[in-house]
Amino acid sequence: MTLDMNTTALLITDPQRDVLASDGALADLLHAQVAQRQVVAKLRKLRDAAAAAGLPILYSTLIQRDEHHAAPPSNAPIYQLLRQRGAMREGAGGAIVEALAPTPSTVLATPRAGMLAFGTTDLDQLLRARGIRTLIMGGMVLNLCVEANVRAAVDHGYEVVLVSDATATTSDEAHAGTLATLSLIAQRIVETSELLAELNSSAAA
Structure with a gap:
């Protein structure tokens, strides 16, 4: 492709x-x-x-607002953990890291x-308005969140290119297992190095 x-x-x-971040609310689980x-x-x-090659760049963020924290306990352990730790709050741990501002x-x-993100935000509309058919993710x-949106993007008709080392989870084993599953979907x-070569070649053309 x-x-x-x-x-x-x-x-x-x-x-x-x-x-x-090394001091983020979930750093003990993720930062290593x-x-x-x-x-x-x-x-x-x-x-x-991507910017040099003229590609649109979109961010999808998860924000836990006061009204979410006032809701009853979630039916998923990850949401319970976010609430217990006050994680991904607007203007705090939910802020975008400086390097990716x-x-x-x-x-x-x-x-x-x-x-x-698909079906719950304006992401799909933003992509379709730009004529996008392929997502680098x-x-x-x-x-x-990455896996959920890879699956949703495919079901919404997009082709997905997943950058395996520009993402992380809790362990090498979990990382490898997720990539094995997503190899049937993406x-x-x-x-990153392979994709950078492709993007840089396009930018230089």
């Missing part, structure tokens, strides 16, 4: 402090893997290369309250 740069966008899921895979640096390189051309989809957390699973 060769990327058509006219119909491809970069989608970064949850480039936020609580899942990426985030650091090992150099996720922030790779997402920054992908974002810059939005540029004037970054498109921010309406924030999610849960894992799924990375971000956090691989076997939660059109391509690539490493």
Whole structure:
């Protein structure tokens, strides 16, 4: 599969402090893997290369607002954990990390309250308005929000290129297992270096 740069966008899921920073609310679960895979640096390189190649860049974020915290306990352990730790709160741990701060051309989809962006935010409309058919996807957390939105994107008719080392989860085993499952769903699973070469070649053309 060769990327058509006219119909491809970069989608970064949850480039936020609580899942990426060393002092984030979920750092004890995630940061060793985030650091090992150099996720922030790779997402920054992908974002810059995509911008140079003229691709739209979209962020999808998860924000827990006061009204969410006032709701009854969630039916999912991950949501219970977010509430217990006060994680992904607007203007706090839900803030985007400085290295990935939005540029004037970054498109921010309406924030999610849960894992799924398709059907719950304006993401699909933003993509279709730009004629996008292929999504390059990375971000956090691989076997939660990223996986949920890879599956949803495919069911909404998009082809997905998943960047395997520009995302992380809690362990090497969980990472490998999720990629094995998503290999049946994503059109391509690539490493950052391979995709950067493709984007840089397009930008230079």
